[in-house]
Structure formats: C-alpha cells, structure tokens
Amino acid sequence: MGVLAVDRAGTREALLDVTEKLADMIRPLPDTAIPIPGAEWTVGETANHVAMAGQLFVDLASGIPRVHGDMTKEGLATANAEWLARDPERRADRLADAIVSSTQTFLDAVEGRPATQPVVSPAGKMEMETLVSYALTHTLMHACAIARALRKPLPVTRAHVKLMMPFLTVGMESFMLKEKTKDLTACFLLHLRGGPQVAVTFDKGVLRLDTKPPRRVDCHILAEPVALFLVAMGLKKQWGPIATGKLMTWGTRPWLALQFVGFFATP
Numbered sequence: 001m002g003v004l005a006v007d008r009a010g011t012r013e014a015l016l017d018v019t020e021k022l023a024d025m026i027r028p029l030p031d032t033a034i035p036i037p038g039a040e041w042t043v044g045e046t047a048n049h050v051a052m053a054g055q056l057f058v059d060l061a062s063g064i065p066r067v068h069g070d071m072t073k074e075g076l077a078t079a080n081a082e083w084l085a086r087d088p089e090r091r092a093d094r095l096a097d098a099i100v101s102s103t104q105t106f107l108d109a110v111e112g113r114p115a116t117q118p119v120v121s122p123a124g125k126m127e128m129e130t131l132v133s134y135a136l137t138h139t140l141m142h143a144c145a146i147a148r149a150l151r152k153p154l155p156v157t158r159a160h161v162k163l164m165m166p167f168l169t170v171g172m173e174s175f176m177l178k179e180k181t182k183d184l185t186a187c188f189l190l191h192l193r194g195g196p197q198v199a200v201t202f203d204k205g206v207l208r209l210d211t212k213p214p215r216r217v218d219c220h221i222l223a224e225p226v227a228l229f230l231v232a233m234g235l236k237k238q239w240g241p242i243a244t245g246k247l248m249t250w251g252t253r254p255w256l257a258l259q260f261v262g263f264f265a266t267p
Helices: 008-026 043-061 073-086 092-111 128-150 158-175 225-232 239-243 254-263
Strands: 118-121 124-127 185-192 197-203 206-210 219-223 247-250
Touching: 008 043, 008 092, 008 128, 008 158, 043 073, 043 092, 043 118, 043 128, 092 128, 118 128, 124 128, 124 158, 128 158, 158 185, 158 197, 158 206, 158 225, 185 254, 219 225, 219 254, 225 239, 225 247, 239 247, 247 254
Parallel strands: 185 219
Antiparallel strands: 118 124, 185 197, 197 206, 219 247
16 A cells, blocks of 8 residues: 555546646647657657557556566666667657557556555556556656657646555655665655645655654645756756745755755656
8 A cells, every 4th residue: 555545536636637638749840850858858859758668558557567677767768778679669640650559558558457456566566546646647758858858838737646646646756866865864755736645755865754853843845846856856956946936845854855855766
C-alpha cells in the first residue's frame, strides 16, 4: 500500500484526457525535428519515447516483466537512448495514434487486474493502481516539455498534480540520492495547497514517508501544485515560484527547503 490513496477513476480519466491533448498537439506537425528547450531530444523523439513507454506500461499491466534501465538517472537515460535508436519513427500522425492506442490498451489491461497487485516498474515496486498514477506523471512530464517547445499552454492542472502524488511519493523512495542524503537527519512536511500533505524524513540515507510526521518537523514546505510538479520534474527552476509565493517554507531549519529537490534524481 502506498503512502497516499489513488483515485483510480479520476487518474484514468486524467490520463486519457492528457493523452488526447498531447496527440492533438503533435498530430498536425509537418516536421517533428523541433528541439525541446533544455533537453537533448526533439519533439519527435520525445513523442516516440512516450509511445514506446505506453507499450511498456501495457506489458507491466499485463503481467509481462520488463527491464528498463537500473532505476538510476544514468541507467534510464541509456535505456531510453537505446529505445530511440531502435525505432526511427518520427512522423507526427503515426506517433499521435500510437500514443493514444497504447494508453487505451494499458487502461484496458489495468481494468482486469487487482488494484493491489504488485508491479516492478522502472521507477520501483508499486501497486497496480499506482502504476496508473505513474503513467499520468510520465505522460504529463513529456507533454509539458513538448508544449513548451511548441509554445502551447502547459497541459498540467492542480487536479492532475493531486492525482500524481501517490506515484510521486513512490518516486521519492526510488530516486533518492544516497550520496546527498547519507549525512542528513531532517524531517520535512510537504503541504500541497488544496491537497494532501506528506512527511518526508531522512535519517542518514534512509527515507521514511508518512501522512503525519513521526517527530518534530524541521522544515515545512507549502507548495502550489503545478509549481511543485514543474520544479520536481526539472521543467522549471525553483527561484521563480519562491519569488511569487508559490513555494513557501518555515520551521526551525527552513533553509533546507532550497536543497529538497536536489535530494532526488529527476528520471
């Protein structure tokens, strides 16, 4: 059982909606060789990656084990590059259709499985229903990157972030950087505006996640949901949201909030 409960119906609906919006963004493009700002991939490569990841999600939901990287940022990057090298498809309409098709097939496969069935994914072990939250997070991360490249409105909403939080907590466990937390002893309480709170406690390389803090909180972080998502996914620096009050902190050690995102790798 994850730290936060999954809204299965809401997450399913959001994933379908985001997938359609992503497909609509790329389908009319005559050329997908458009650079993604701050990344090495083009729009076509990113869309291809989303389509192939959709098939990986289908296999995981169907009980087919898949190995993809080694749960490190470097390992995932290498596996992703190998995927893209094997599949040269970059045509916009075909990629849009593949993304929509794989998402629908994935959700159909999930429907036939118990919500608590364990799944070993590239982001760690989780329950089947959390896998849908993972798929939403992965799709939105890349949909936002493509939207920025195309100068379109970002497709992420506050409601989406609440639906992604069950996976994002699992991701904290999977992508914690032990070399940066091996000497850290601190308790954070992350407050999502209009949403849940998560206590994140570090004890010299060991991470504990709860809905309530196990001890006195050293650092409170109050976050506007969309700002938190964009910063956590490496799509935005934290300084703008801090300056505009979208990320706020207090407590006995508030300066730790500036380091918080750096305690985790962005896959």
